[in-house]
Amino acid sequence: MKVLLVFPPQWTPFRPYLSLPSLYAYLKDKGVDVIQKDFNLEAYDLILSEGYLSGISQQLRNQFSVWELKDRLAPGTEQKQYNDLFMAKTLAPLLAGKIESAKNVYRDPQKFYDPEILADARNTITQALQAVSLAYFPTNIGLSSFEMPSFKGSFQDLKQATQNRLENPYIQLGEEYLLPLVRDEAPGVIGITISGESQLIPALTMARLLKAGNKKAHIVIGGYVVTMLADVIVKYPELFDIFFDSAVVNDGELPLLELIRSVEKGGSLFNVPNLIFRDAAGIHVTDKKPPEDINALPPPNFDGLALEKYLSPEPVLPVLSSRGCYWSRCAFCTHSLAYGMTYQVRDPVKFVDDIEFLVKKHGVKHIALSDEGTSPNSVNRIADEILRRGLDVRCSTSIRPERQFTPELCRKMAAAGFREVYIGIESSCDRVLGLINKGTTTAVNEEVLRNMCQAGIWDHVYIMFGFPGETMAEARRTFSFIAQNKDIIRSLGISNFSVGRNSRVMKNPGDYGVTLPRSTEDTDFKLYLPYLVSGGLTDIQGWELTAECLATVATQLAGDAFLEKIGHHYDKACILPQYLSHYEKTDPLLASIVKMKKPARKKTPKKLSAASMPALKPGVVMERLHFNLRAVWENIQNKRAEPVYPDESWSLFDIERNRFKRISDSGAEMLSGWNGKRPISAIARDLARKYRLPLREVERECLDMAQSLIDEGYALALP
Structure with missing residues (x-):
């Protein structure tokens, strides 16, 4: 079968x-x-x-x-x-x-x-x-x-x-x-x-x-x-x-x-x-049984998948060195439940066998450890085995900040090919970390971030706003921590707290000052539930802080500003490893390429003559609309609660630059003759005959309009 x-x-x-x-x-x-x-x-x-x-x-x-x-x-x-x-x-x-x-x-x-x-x-x-x-x-x-x-x-x-x-x-x-x-x-x-x-x-x-x-x-x-x-x-x-x-x-x-x-x-x-x-x-x-022994499982098999079709210049293959989470106590997290609250570690020799097998079979270099959190002991033994075999691989993984990630271990990880780590610090307030049951401190978080950075490993840091009981002052402390440590934080993943189905907060809401809605069928198939808190930040305030942090503090991080241009949220993690590997010899932490090229200086437009042949730029369209698109756009941008009524008019829309320009009916008629093949003199002559107007006057209007639209970047003139 x-x-x-x-x-x-x-x-x-x-x-x-x-x-x-x-x-x-x-x-x-x-x-x-x-x-x-x-x-x-x-x-x-x-x-x-x-x-x-x-x-x-x-x-x-x-x-x-x-x-x-x-x-x-x-x-x-x-x-x-x-x-x-x-x-x-x-x-x-x-x-x-x-x-x-x-x-x-x-x-x-x-x-x-x-x-x-x-x-x-x-x-x-x-x-x-x-x-x-x-x-x-x-x-x-x-x-x-x-x-x-x-x-x-x-x-x-x-x-x-x-x-x-x-x-x-x-x-x-x-x-x-x-x-x-x-x-x-x-x-x-x-x-x-x-x-x-x-x-x-x-x-x-x-x-x-x-x-x-x-x-x-x-x-x-x-x-x-x-x-x-x-x-x-x-x-x-x-x-x-x-x-x-x-x-x-x-x-x-x-x-x-x-x-x-x-x-x-x-x-x-x-x-x-x-x-x-x-x-x-x-x-x-049916009855539950424990999972298969992780050491009895074969390495993942990617046969039948079109690896060349993924949006990547070279395959990045995921693997697991462990299943479940060795800490498994964070109040907001539900990931360990997927593994039946069990934790298994694959023997490091077997795990590196998996990597070596995949590298040889698929000709890959990039390996992504998909662990919930790779322990310091596991990373140490994996790095030792990679170095012993002399494997040329580049790895990324998620870790929990532990003091065991010493400068020596971080340097060993870098030597073994670990180029990126994802670290959930959640907050920079020890009281909030205690509420979460994170089991770490701000001092340990900073120490691990510094060790990773000094070893040349890119740290992508996850933080969270609005855990029940967190105050505005405590959330602001996390803002300050990021700003003060922008030299050791490369990029951020920012979110607000939510009550996940089957999390400790959901199962014991009273312990966290949380009130959940009375159980109904309306949200049965939602993984995250609405909630109220008895104190501290509300859900809405958590969202607002997340947006504010992304718009302000995150932009101070050179790496994050760069990544926002080429990736966003999850795709950052999928793009960054290749970049770090590609530039590792010349720019290990992408210090120079994070400075994106400046836009080319605008050329001074040539003065037009009656012999010039105007045309709308590629990507600029002209359309007659029932509503004034400019008014609609300004209402949206300025959050005005004003209705818009019919006001039929012509508009130019610059697709590439996302901008509008309203034009008169007579201007639209002039533009209808712009095809880059007819000179302004011919367009003006036709209009002057049609409306029985002085040719010189119409030609001047055509020249003025063409010059204006070219200066603004909506049009061009062919020689």
Whole structure:
């Protein structure tokens, strides 16, 4: 029997996610006929394509024409929608022609390492995703996110979201590209991994399509999100009618293998551990078993994945040196629950065997340790083994700040190829760290950051605002800590506190001064819950501090300012390791390239004559609009609560520079003759004859207007 493993949208497209290669390797090792499909990567490649963007152009034009018929635009959402739709429908044809080149920049071993070229490519991709989002408004699609505002978290919302063609692009993509694959392969079991909240709706959309179109296949879901929602899944029998046949919680290797064997033989699912399933008698939860010994597992297997298609000039392969978290006590964290609150460390020799195997098989140099937190002891032994073998690799990992990360250990890590570490310090107030149960102090945090930096290792620091009980003064202390230590903090990941499902705060809210809403079905499928606090910062204040820190303190960090241009949030971590490796001999901490090139000095425009032949610049369009786009744009920028009424006029829109200029009807008529082939004298002659005006006067007006638009950068003149 054939087994198909699917990794669904919406995740980052920069490198493979580890869940499928790990399961695939294990099942292969057990003799299972299995294939793996990164449909997340394929969906990005399809959406970010010339054909797809050209296809949504008409859709965007149709949507915009509806707004043009309105008799007013209310302040806020309506004006923003009008503005954004205009830009998207105008941009889409241009983006369609640029999108393949933009993707290829990420895959090009020369262009990728030019930050100016990469920043431009990223901007094209971001704009393309914004255009697609507007075609499915109010859905928002990013390089690491997927949000459907109509999905509030209830089961009813879930059913509607997974069949809403107007807001969910994955219905069409699944029908056109995933279902044909399944029909061709005819698997007996289809496994879908749901690793992040951004995948929930896309994954269950895929599952719904697959279950409806493949009555003979057993569909099983698993992954972090499924484990978090285990107590919710048992409440809804209809899930098993619409979306899937069973769900695996915690580590998936052994349960999935036993499930495949049971389905193949037509046996009882009660013998499958860690499984939720439904039969005629109802929903059942089978006994839990501990995970497979991490040292008995094979290295991850990436066969069947198109490594060359990821947005990276060279593959970065994820691996695990441990499963779970050795600390596992932070009050806000839920990650260890995905591993059944167990912690296992792979023998360092075996782990470096994995690295060496992958390096030789795939010709890779970059390895990303996907551990929840690699302990100082593990890092020390791994570094020793890498150095003993003389392996030429570049590694990144996440660590918890511990005093054991001494200057000596940090230097050894650097010598072994560790170029980047992700460190969660959360706060720079010892009292708040105590509330979190972080088990560290500000002094230890600073010591570890300094040791890493002095060893030449880039530290990406995570902080969090608004943990229950934190005061404004304590949050400001974290601001000061960052500013005072900008010489040892390279870049930041900033977030505000949220109550994660199954976290210690959720389970014991009273211990943290937190009040949760009365349990209802309205938010059953949300991983993060609304809350109130009895003291300290509110949820809204936490959000505001996060935004303020990103806009102020973070910009003081040279590395962060640079990374914001070429990456954002999750994609920073996926882009930075290659940059650090590429420039390690000439610029180990990217000190010089963080200074982005200054824009070229503007050339002084040539004075026009009647023989000059004007034309609008490429990327500048002229359109007659029902509403004054300038007024709409200014209301949005200045947050004015003023409606906009019809005021039909012509506007110029500079796509590349995102700016507008309103022009008169007579000016628009002049511009209609600008094609770069006719001189101003000819354009003026035609207008003078048409309106019986003095030629000299019309010619002067044409010259003045052309000179003004060229000076402002909207037009150019051909010799």
